[in-house]
Amino acid sequence: MKILTIDDSKLALLQVERVIKDLVPNAEVIKTQDPHKGVEIAKTQHVEIGFVIVDYNMEAMTGIDVIDAILPCFKATQLSLLTANTQFAIKNEAEKRGIHFLSKDGLKEQLENILKKILVGTA
């Protein structure tokens, strides 16, 4: 399964990749720090991409802008917003779209359940 991660922080991308590789060792993780490029990858490879993780606080586009741009190509449950800033208003934006909301704290535990469901095709 291909998993796309979009975050302007290289540290965050490496952490997410580490967690994904622990949970799904054979996953192919596509990483980009450029949200525009991330949108392009998501749109052109949406058939092969099983899950997308998007950071919220980025300069060029917010995570919500990215999600809105790619949402028509995916099921909402294949998309997630990742942030350390878990304010209600941001969480609410994720809930309104039916996507997953992930905190940067305890990411592995949160992702484990989601990826399990995607792998067995129940998400």
Added chain:
Amino acid sequence: MILTEIQADIIKELFNRGVGKAAVILSEMLSSQIILSVPQLVQGTSHDISDGLTETEIMGIKQKFDGVYHGEAMLLYGHRSCLEFIGSLLGYQEIPGEFGYFERETLSEFGNIILSSCLCEFENALGCKLSTSTPLVVSGQFPKDFLFAENFSSQDLLSLNMNFSLSNTSFTGKISLVLNPNDLKDMALRLDAYLERILAA
């Protein structure tokens, strides 16, 4: 810049996480969304820190941190913005004309929550201990009334900066952490060690 690209990335991300966590607490206190900018790491003089502050009369708090690393943290607002912010925080119907004891205490607590959250993030990631001084509420000009003497004339300040605003007001403010350039060599080593731990976990 003494730090490598990945070290600078890590330090900005830690700052981002610290402020982000504080924003969760503060947004609940305010019943309002706190909108944060992307963190910036700036090397330059004290005037580079004031970039984005439009009012000449600045209100805010300053607080020193010590331990393995030494530096100072500041919350900076234009005077009018600060009055508006405090009014919103305390649920006033009208913007107060001046700051009384209670308003200053509130401002101080607000800053303390942000700084504690940031320093906690650095402590956990870098495996170091940091302590903070009592926050000082300051009204005056930036930088002369805000930066502590040892930083005021430095030509080579390194600072982490993030702008913040409230969704339901025109208020804007700035969070700034000024780092001591002498600490960067050790900090770089700890940032590398942190990355190694992340990748090996």
